[in-house]
Amino acid sequence: MKSNRNINYGLYLVSDRDVLDGRDFIRSLEEAILGGVTLIQLREKNATSSEFYSLAVKVKELASKYNIPLIINDRIDIALAVDADGVHVGQDDMPANVVRDILGKDKIVGVSTATLEEALKATEDGADYIGVGALFPTDTKTDTRIVTLDQLKNIKENISIPVVGIGGINENNIKSVSDTGIDGVAIVSAILGKEDIREAAVKLYNDFARK
Amino acid sequence: MKSNRNINYGLYLVSDRDVLDGRDFIRSLEEAILGGVTLIQLREKNATSSEFYSLAVKVKELASKYNIPLIINDRIDIALAVDADGVHVGQDDMPANVVRDILGKDKIVGVSTATLEEALKATEDGADYIGVGALFPTDTKTDTRIVTLDQLKNIKENISIPVVGIGGINENNIKSVSDTGIDGVAIVSAILGKEDIREAAVKLYNDFARK
Ligand code: NI
Numbered sequence: 301m302k303s304n305r306n307i308n309y310g311l312y313l314v315s316d317r318d319v320l321d322g323r324d325f326i327r328s329l330e331e332a333i334l335g336g337v338t339l340i341q342l343r344e345k346n347a348t349s350s351e352f353y354s355l356a357v358k359v360k361e362l363a364s365k366y367n368i369p370l371i372i373n374d375r376i377d378i379a380l381a382v383d384a385d386g387v388h389v390g391q392d393d394m395p396a397n398v399v400r401d402i403l404g405k406d407k408i409v410g411v412s413t414a415t416l417e418e419a420l421k422a423t424e425d426g427a428d429y430i431g432v433g434a435l436f437p438t439d440t441k442t443d444t445r446i447v448t449l450d451q452l453k454n455i456k457e458n459i460s461i462p463v464v465g466i467g468g469i470n471e472n473n474i475k476s477v478s479d480t481g482i483d484g485v486a487i488v489s490a491i492l493g494k495e496d497i498r499e500a501a502v503k504l505y506n507d508f509a510r511k
Numbered sequence: 512m513k514s515n516r517n518i519n520y521g522l523y524l525v526s527d528r529d530v531l532d533g534r535d536f537i538r539s540l541e542e543a544i545l546g547g548v549t550l551i552q553l554r555e556k557n558a559t560s561s562e563f564y565s566l567a568v569k570v571k572e573l574a575s576k577y578n579i580p581l582i583i584n585d586r587i588d589i590a591l592a593v594d595a596d597g598v599h600v601g602q603d604d605m606p607a608n609v610v611r612d613i614l615g616k617d618k619i620v621g622v623s624t625a626t627l628e629e630a631l632k633a634t635e636d637g638a639d640y641i642g643v644g645a646l647f648p649t650d651t652k653t654d655t656r657i658v659t660l661d662q663l664k665n666i667k668e669n670i671s672i673p674v675v676g677i678g679g680i681n682e683n684n685i686k687s688v689s690d691t692g693i694d695g696v697a698i699v700s701a702i703l704g705k706e707d708i709r710e711a712a713v714k715l716y717n718d719f720a721r722k
Contacts, residue, residue, distance in 0.1 A: 377587035
């Protein structure tokens, strides 16, 4: 999993321990993988570096077991420490070109964008893929810029690298997102917040990733 | 400044933008350097990665101008991004041996400790120096474990690497700290919180670093 080519961004799971409501983190991620998740982004916004590192070690072990790529949100050092497959940065994180310099060409670099201008900049900076959103209002992310499906489609048509939609995507709206022709959907609550995590992933996988 | 040998830990400045009360950050650090500070640790606990990186670029430029080592608190990735001289980690940050693996042998690794056991562990993990404290109660750090001067002296006598005292050190107590025989004092408010930053550094330098 050292190459950033042929990555399946289809059903892209972004972790959030809060929505698990006390359920075991690793077991929940494993259920999601068994349901069809194709890639995991470990996202921790309030953990100490020690906690983030310890979690990353465990998630890396799980991801390796299932041969699923692991992307670390924001922290290049955590990604290096656990030999993750890549890093995802937002507009408030380190510049993508600096991330690329630190990680080298064999790791995946993803960038959150909300406009065509940001998407073009990310491509220029060496990103392997972009996240685009928020597509729908959501509680799980404080970044509240809304990108319409028409804007998403326009970005997809003008960008050469894979495009992953993010923000409030769920079983009710996923088909409208899939219709834009993008490469993947990033999901948080619509998988990890569900009582049956595996079943939720299977349903979303069937509605999008297997299109 | 690529070697971690012959580092002067004498007057070790830890940054804190809050105590500057609106004064220019880089200009204040420059005043502290002109007053005799021998090393700067850039510490940012609430900044975004983007802000931290931008500040680090500026502080690196300043530190290079005066040939002062720059240490980054917690974030190995920020240190790599700006080619800082090293990283300082606390007990809640990444394990020191992992930091050493990522940074390689030529960068400085410092570890915060509060007991002889932690100090010995840090040495074993490959630390170049340890911080020991908090020596006195302080508002600038939430870590409130208190290390007495007798405990500090005991740690210094049992550790082969340089020992830097930290926590509430100021013009009134610095001589008692100096008497323990340690290699450096880490200062925040007693330099950056003073109206005349350069003068405060000069006085502390005379009371400790030139001992
Ligand atoms: Ni891999």
